[in-house]
Amino acid sequence: MTHLRRRAGTSAVLAGLTIAAFAAASASAATPTAPAPAPKPAGPTFSVTPVGSSGALLLHGTPGRVLHGAVRVHNTTGHTITVVLRRADVRNASNGNADYDTSSGSGTGGWLRLATTDVRLAPRASRDVAFTATVPTTATGASHYAGIVAVDAKDLASAAGKGGKKRSFSFNRVTRQALPLTIRLPGPLTRSLALRSAAINVQPVGAGLILNLLPGGTELIQSATIRLRVTRGSTVVLRSTAGLGQLFPGEPLAYRIPWRGKPTKGSYQVSGVITPRGAAPISINQQVTFTPAKAAALKQATPALPGTAASSSMPMWVWIALAAGAAGLLALLITVWKLARRPLRPVA
Amino acid sequence: MRSFLHPRVTRVTAAIAVVAAFAVVPVAAQAADTDATGTLAAGALTNVAPVITPFNATLTGVTQTIQTDVGASSVTDATGSGAGYSVTVSATAPTVGGVAAGAGTGSTLTLTPTDATAAAGNPALVGPDTSAPVALGAVAATISNAAAGSGQGEWDYAAGANDLSVVIPGDASAGAYSSTLTFTTAPPVA
Structure with a gap:
């Protein structure tokens, strides 16, 4: 009899462990996993500074002239590196400040010629790289903006690796240093900002109010503030106060204000004011419509369930499986404990 | 003895003080003119x-x-x-x-x-x-x-x-x- 009880207890424990193991296995199989924690990044490998000035570059000229300047590239590491220099056009980042675009060179960046683009540097070494800016004879307007962008060649090579044998959703990172260049030509300096349109737009991340802005004039706007509210009838559905960085003339900007929750079909009233520094403010008082087509697109595009954290969260059914396994294990352990505590009867 | 030494000590002390003052003045002037010079070069x-x-x-x-x-x-x-x-x-x-x-x-x-x-x-x-x-x-x-x-x-x-x-x-x-x-x-x- 004692032997039988022991066997029953052992079987119960094994069954409990099996249930727990299945629950744990299913949990680990379903969880979005983070392959490895992010290591601490190393320090900067290089720096780039203007020669003969600090901060931004500023050149004065006239149409048809060739202007000269130089930048200094410095290796901050104890090993040899190659720094890649690129000329860049300046456009507006989505919330203001310069976005350095090295892809085309169709803007003012195309006026630049660098003496060299690949700068190989010995440990702790520096090198000056000259550049020219050829102002077209047809150039008009008092200010033209471009930039010189520096990148560690190793970063570019890593980003161009196309994933290799990676099996996860991975991210490359490129660290760039940019030096802005202003080319000032004769002419009056003026600033202006226009709101071309406002609309509700749908993206996979949700709905948003888009303000299509166009800075004008001949000089950048240092900053701007936006204060607006969106109403339907007497109900305020969205209120926003935001700041924009530097805004460059002639470059459009689509500023997006995330919508809290989901808009519903129909019209909304947008009212408020945009105040650019050094330019006339803009009053906003217009209607935007959330069409049935956009409502359908929003339903299709956005997740029905709240977000899943790759590093820690698990689907609800996994939690239920784990809870069931734990409950089963607990019940079996209690059974074993009770069996063990029962007094032994002599065998007849 | 006490009356003889007292004026003499006083005079000597006064003389030393005057000489010392002349010595200190240029030192002080020199200290005021000595600046710690140096340039902090701009980093990146x-x-x-x-x-x-x-x-x-x-x-x-x-x-x-x-x-x-x-x-x-x-x-x-x-x-x-x-x-x-x-x-x-x-x-x-x-x-x-x-x-x-x-x-x-x-x-x-x-x-x-x-x-x-x-x-x-x-x-x-x-x-x-x-x-x-x-x-x-x-x-x-x-x-x-x-x-x-x-x-x-x-x-x-x-x-x-x-x-x-x-x-x-x-x-x-x-x-x-x-x-x-x-x-x-x-x-x-x-």
Whole structure:
């Protein structure tokens, strides 16, 4: 009899462990996993500074002239590196400040010629790289903006690796240093900002109010503030106060204000004011419509369930499986404990 | 003896004091004219971009949002100019093996920047501002901005758990995706 009880207890424990193991296995199989924690990044490998000035570059000229300047590239590491220099056009980042675009060179960046683009540097070494800016004879307007962008060649090579044998959703990172260049030509300096349109737009991340802005004039706007509210009838559905960085003339900007929750079909009233520094403010008082087509697109595009954290969260059914396994294990352990505590009867 | 020495000692002491005064005056004058000279050369504006944790997920047939961790980063303004700076981020559309997938996940990355804190040894009080969560795409977005007179020295951005959201469309193609995030630091345009 004692032997039988022991066997029953052992079987119960094994069954409990099996249930727990299945629950744990299913949990680990379903969880979005983070392959490895992010290591601490190393320090900067290089720096780039203007020669003969600090901060931004500023050149004065006239149409048809060739202007000269130089930048200094410095290796901050104890090993040899190659720094890649690129000329860049300046456009507006989505919330203001310069976005350095090295892809085309169709803007003012195309006026630049660098003496060299690949700068190989010995440990702790520096090198000056000259550049020219050829102002077209047809150039008009008092200010033209471009930039010189520096990148560690190793970063570019890593980003161009196309994933290799990676099996996860991975991210490359490129660290760039940019030096802005202003080319000032004769002419009056003026600033202006226009709101071309406002609309509700749908993206996979949700709905948003888009303000299509166009800075004008001949000089950048240092900053701007936006204060607006969106109403339907007497109900305020969205209120926003935001700041924009530097805004460059002639470059459009689509500023997006995330919508809290989901808009519903129909019209909304947008009212408020945009105040650019050094330019006339803009009053906003217009209607935007959330069409049935956009409502359908929003339903299709956005997740029905709240977000899943790759590093820690698990689907609800996994939690239920784990809870069931734990409950089963607990019940079996209690059974074993009770069996063990029962007094032994002599065998007849 | 006492009466003889007393005036003499007094006179000698007075003479020594006068001579000493003449000796001290030029020394003091010399001390006032001796400046500690030296030049503090301008350093550079640099940044260290964060490492972003890769993840694995299973397609479910409906659009889902995956969140992943963003590592620590920093920006250092050693220019001594106090001109300020900005940090912008752009992202390429996720691709599989360098090729845009049929059903990609473009414009679906959202980054939540963490606040900047002065690094140990940086006494500056006013740091750069950080932006609200920004959608990442080909056009860069500003995630941190130091106005003129702020943000000098080294500033650290703490690692943020789940600070990058990736929306995976329900009809996305299976594969090993990768996206390149470019972090650019620049002084303000003159």
